[in-house]
Amino acid sequence: MNTFPLGSVDVNRIGFGAMQLPGQRVFGPPRNHEEAIAVLRRAVELGANHIDTAQFYGPEVANELIREALYPYPDDLVLASKVGATRDEKGAWLPAQRPEQLRSAVEDNLRTLHVDHLGVVNLRLHPDDDSVPDQSVSLEDQLSEMVSLRNEGKITNIGISTASTAQVETAIAQAGIVCVQNAFSLLDQSDIATLELCQQHGIAYVPYFPLGSAFPGMPKVTENATVQAVAARIGVTAAQVGLAWLLNRSDNILLIPGTSSLKHLEENMNVADILLSPEDIADLNKAV
Numbered sequence: 001m002n003t004f005p006l007g008s009v010d011v012n013r014i015g016f017g018a019m020q021l022p023g024q025r026v027f028g029p030p031r032n033h034e035e036a037i038a039v040l041r042r043a044v045e046l047g048a049n050h051i052d053t054a055q056f057y058g059p060e061v062a063n064e065l066i067r068e069a070l071y072p073y074p075d076d077l078v079l080a081s082k083v084g085a086t087r088d089e090k091g092a093w094l095p096a097q098r099p100e101q102l103r104s105a106v107e108d109n110l111r112t113l114h115v116d117h118l119g120v121v122n123l124r125l126h127p128d129d130d131s132v133p134d135q136s137v138s139l140e141d142q143l144s145e146m147v148s149l150r151n152e153g154k155i156t157n158i159g160i161s162t163a164s165t166a167q168v169e170t171a172i173a174q175a176g177i178v179c180v181q182n183a184f185s186l187l188d189q190s191d192i193a194t195l196e197l198c199q200q201h202g203i204a205y206v207p208y209f210p211l212g213s214a215f216p217g218m219p220k221v222t223e224n225a226t227v228q229a230v231a232a233r234i235g236v237t238a239a240q241v242g243l244a245w246l247l248n249r250s251d252n253i254l255l256i257p258g259t260s261s262l263k264h265l266e267e268n269m270n271v272a273d274i275l276l277s278p279e280d281i282a283d284l285n286k287a288v
Ligand SMILES: NC(=O)c1ccc[n+]([C@@H]2O[C@H](COP(=O)([O-])OP(=O)(O)OC[C@H]3O[C@@H](n4cnc5c(N)ncnc54)[C@H](OP(=O)(O)O)[C@@H]3O)[C@@H](O)[C@H]2O)c1
Pocket: 016, 017, 018, 019, 020, 052, 053, 082, 122, 124, 161, 162, 181, 182, 207, 208, 209, 210, 211, 212, 213, 214, 215, 222, 237, 239, 240, 256, 257, 258, 259, 260, 261, 263, 264, 265, 267, 268
């Protein structure tokens, strides 16, 4: 399987995103606890050594499932979490960008994942932070706190998420980030400038929503007629075409598709050998 460096570890380019494991709207316990555990174990069996999570998935639920399924963790497993958000008691997503909130979020991840350091922590930004009381913190101050946490050994590598190209440039210069996690897929290529910036700097680009997400109202790669037609022609599923297209798009792309289904997991982990011809790529570009 192809690899790309995530900090000092060469991870398989097909990883796993844990956001679909908690209940509906990423809130509360899973619909099927046994299947959630089985999905995590199977992902690792099939070669995933990069699992993306967050304390605020559930909250706590995704991290606790990961710990239940995989602890003690394989030596080469990179657990990538993120800080900068929290949930209220009804599940609403709220920013949590103040330095002391970033620090306590890292501590919460260490506790729930039962580790003494985290392989990667992404600083997740919110485009409209300034409109939320107490959340007007400069990017530089947030990055300083992340660098302190790295100096203390609680974080091995820093990443950034939901960031503009200019914010990524600042994070590269100030904090030596190893990855960027932004929304990107066959159907949403609006972040190409950031992908290319990461390519130039040799750092990983980790698209979230690679299949268009589970959230209603966002175009789904699996429902796109052009993607479905290419999939039928080459004898794979539409999801596999969307993921293979990403692998093909740039060598520094690391996949973290999210699923709560063993069947979908098996499909997603099996895309490295799918060859898209120039004709397939040309057709898929028309799907955008
Ligand atoms: N940094 C951030 O702010 C941020 C934001 C969002 C997500 N993320 C991370 O990125 C990861 C990926 O994003 P995502 O999970 O939101 O969206 P996604 O991977 O684009 O899509 C997930 C949706 O696709 C379905 N799916 C997965 N595999 C499938 C397949 N083979 N065939 C058909 N449907 C399939 C899932 O349903 P089933 O469960 O039924 O398979 C789910 O509804 C997340 O898990 C999370 O770790 C990060």
